[in-house]
Amino acid sequence: MSDNATAMKKHLLSINDLTREDALLILDTADELARVSDAPIKKLPTLRGRTVVNLFYEDSTRTRISFEAAAKRLSADVINFSAKGSSVSKGESLKDTALTLQSMGADAVILRHGASGAAHRLAQWTNGVVINAGDGTHEHPTQALLDAFTIRKHLKRSSGNATGVGEDLSGLRISIVGDILHSRVARSNVLLLHLLGAKITLVAPPTLLPVGVEEWPVEICYDFNEAIEDCDAVMMLRLQLERMKSAFFPSAREYSRLFGLDRERLLHARKKPLILHPGPINRGLEISAESADAVESVILEQVANGVSVRMAVLYLLLGGAHE
Amino acid sequence: MKAVLSSADITRALTRISHEIIEKNRGTAELVLLGIPTRGTHLAERIASEIGRIDAGEIPVGTLDITLHRDDLRSRPPRPLTPTRIPAGGIDGKRVVLVDDVLYSGRTIRAALDALGELGRPALVQLAVLIDRGHRELPIRADYVGKNLPTAHEEVVRVAIKEIDGEDSVSIANAHE
Numbered sequence: 001m002s003d004n005a006t007a008m009k010k011h012l013l014s015i016n017d018l019t020r021e022d023a024l025l026i027l028d029t030a031d032e033l034a035r036v037s038d039a040p041i042k043k044l045p046t047l048r049g050r051t052v053v054n055l056f057y058e059d060s061t062r063t064r065i066s067f068e069a070a071a072k073r074l075s076a077d078v079i080n081f082s083a084k085g086s087s088v089s090k091g092e093s094l095k096d097t098a099l100t101l102q103s104m105g106a107d108a109v110i111l112r113h114g115a116s117g118a119a120h121r122l123a124q125w126t127n128g129v130v131i132n133a134g135d136g137t138h139e140h141p142t143q144a145l146l147d148a149f150t151i152r153k154h155l156k157r158s159s160g161n162a163t164g165v166g167e168d169l170s171g172l173r174i175s176i177v178g179d180i181l182h183s184r185v186a187r188s189n190v191l192l193l194h195l196l197g198a199k200i201t202l203v204a205p206p207t208l209l210p211v212g213v214e215e216w217p218v219e220i221c222y223d224f225n226e227a228i229e230d231c232d233a234v235m236m237l238r239l240q241l242e243r244m245k246s247a248f249f250p251s252a253r254e255y256s257r258l259f260g261l262d263r264e265r266l267l268h269a270r271k272k273p274l275i276l277h278p279g280p281i282n283r284g285l286e287i288s289a290e291s292a293d294a295v296e297s298v299i300l301e302q303v304a305n306g307v308s309v310r311m312a313v314l315y316l317l318l319g320g321a322h323e
Numbered sequence: 324m325k326a327v328l329s330s331a332d333i334t335r336a337l338t339r340i341s342h343e344i345i346e347k348n349r350g351t352a353e354l355v356l357l358g359i360p361t362r363g364t365h366l367a368e369r370i371a372s373e374i375g376r377i378d379a380g381e382i383p384v385g386t387l388d389i390t391l392h393r394d395d396l397r398s399r400p401p402r403p404l405t406p407t408r409i410p411a412g413g414i415d416g417k418r419v420v421l422v423d424d425v426l427y428s429g430r431t432i433r434a435a436l437d438a439l440g441e442l443g444r445p446a447l448v449q450l451a452v453l454i455d456r457g458h459r460e461l462p463i464r465a466d467y468v469g470k471n472l473p474t475a476h477e478e479v480v481r482v483a484i485k486e487i488d489g490e491d492s493v494s495i496a497n498a499h500e
Contacts, residue, residue, distance in 0.1 A: 007400070025403060032388070032404040041441045046391040074391075315391070320401035 008316055011130045013119045014139045015191035023195055024168065027149050029312035030305070031165045036073060037308065046319055047076035053106040055097070056133070057083040057113045062279055062303055063133050063143070067110050070310035076318070079106070094118060095125050102126045108318055111135070116184075129317045137182050137243065143278050144188035146309040148196060150302050151233050154274050170197030175227045175273075176218075177203040178237035178259055178286050181210050182244070185278045186237055190216055203227045204259065207248045224259055225268045233274040236261050236287045252285055262288035272296050279303070324481070327472060328493035333453065333484075336469030337366065340451050341373040343467050348418055353446065355414055356384040359423040359435055360405035365486040366453060367422035383410030387421070387442075392434035409442055419445040420467075424482040426452040429463035454493060456480050 008025070009017045018026070036042055052071040054064050064080070071078045081101070083089070088097065094113070101109060108129040111119050116136030123130040134140040148169060155172055156164030174193055180186045180202055193200050200218040202209065213220065221227040228234060239255070249255045261275065275287075275297040283289045292299060328336070348354060351374060358367030364386040371384035388407045390396075421435055432450060439448065451467035456474045474480060474495060483492045 029404050032406060035407060039441055040443065043441070044391045045437070046396065316401050319391075319396055320399050321397050 011123045013132045015141050015188050020195050026312050028165055030308040031163050033311045034308040045075050047074040050076045050107040052076045052108045053079045053101050055081045055109050055111045066306040067310050069307050098122050098125050138184050139188045140184040141188050143185050144192040146306040148192050149309050150298050150305050168196040172198045173231045174198050174233045175201045175203050175231045176235045179208050179239050180204045181208045182240040183237045201227050228269045231273050235276040261291045324494050324496040326494045330491035333491045340467045341370050351378045353418045355417040355419050357387045362484050363423040385410045389434040389438050392437045414443040414445045416446050420449045422451045424453050425480050426455045426465050429459045429461035432463050
């Protein structure tokens with residue numbers, strides 16, 4: 001009987017909550033759980049009797065459905081809460097909503113909120129586990145985990161290791177391209193990919209880079225053609241037009257020409273880079289339809305991997321006793 | 324700590340179990356061996372190669388992780404998963420022999436039966452263990468036993484195998500030894 005129990009933190013609010021070992025444990029657990037999705041019966045009894053609440057203050061398709069599918073495959077009960085049509089429109093605060101959910105016996109709350117730091121605040125108010133599913137422009141840790149999982153599966157596999165299990169991302173060059181300023185996906189990815197040993201290049205117009213980016217463990221490049229030359233994976237970010245209150249670039253067409261991914265841009269790449277996008281895609285803006293559907297594109301696989309990675313997070317945070 | 328089985332004893336026990344498996348199943352048709360990690364996996368591989376040697380054939384062998392089906396998950400911090408590898412032919416309609424090192428409460432085997440149910444529907448399931456130490460808490464018994472070892476609850480049975488521990492041996496110790 002093995003007693004090598006895990007020692008992760010109680011919540012997953014930021015990639016900073018994870019050590020390198022925690023991150024690898026999540027990816028390796030996800031790798032094992034991915035097999036459940038191939039089994040005839042896609043259901044495990046592991047979280048039977050636990051209640052997971054999806055508390056979504058912002059619109060989301062794949063993250064909410066992905067968490068819901070993950071929780072259900074582990075037999076947890078799932079309550080979906082979206083701010084629209086709830087008492088939030090009557091002015092109920094996040095704290096009161098959280099306390100209400102806690103009284104209903106929620107063991108975990110998965111929070112998507114427009115305010116950066118919302119998940120941290122929530123973690124101080126409730127007894128349950130809090131998982132950050134995106135807070136403002138701060139972080140989206142499970143997206144970064146599924147991106148790292150997808151990259152590892154493709155670029156770290158070998159003959160004896162079909163899915164790159166146990167490997168980190170050392171030696172890989174990864175470009176993150178586009179709206180870094182508004183992107184919680186970029187923030188979480190920079191932290192995680194760096195933790196796992198990858199070399200990161202941010203590619204964006206200066207207006208879409210956050211203040212203080214020079215402190216990040218990344219290189220910055222304003223020329224996409226140059227950045228794509230030598231990289232193993234390109235992560236395209238969605239232009240978050242809904243968060244843009246002023247003009248960050250002269251025109252969509254110019255942005256697309258300089259920072260969009262299309263077939264001509266790919267000709268500058270020496271290795272065929274893996275193409276990732278967290279979705280939803282603005283086709284023709286940050287990525288051409290052709291590139292989004294290219295063989296190098298793993299955008300749909302990212303969605304499938306998202307379920308496995310979120311199952312792993314739910315299992316590791318809820319599957320045992322926490323003192 | 325008291326030694327119970329030597330390396331030679333273990334080899335003899337596994338050889339006998341291999342013969343018994345062939346005898347009871349009247350051959351090796353449709354046979355699949357699944358070890359329960361971690362030591363059961365290696366024991367299953369050894370039994371499979373021994374059966375293959377006796378009967379001249381390759382016996383499909385795999386490994387079955389039961390962690391997600393345990394009934395005591397909530398009493399401890401979450402545990403890391405171990406691999407599940409089912410042989411290419413699957414387990415539908417097969418004669419599956421589960422292999423573990425020690426049979427004790429029977430709860431591991433209950434979890435293994437649940438895990439199997441999610442992977443397919445075997446024709447039958449049998450159980451082979453190196454040590455049966457008694458104290459069952461569920462109506463479960465082994466079909467093949469290397470050695471029946473009467474123990475007290477507070478004693479600990481330590482199984483060491485070459486693949487993991489560098490040597491083959493079985494011993495009994497007191498819990499705090």
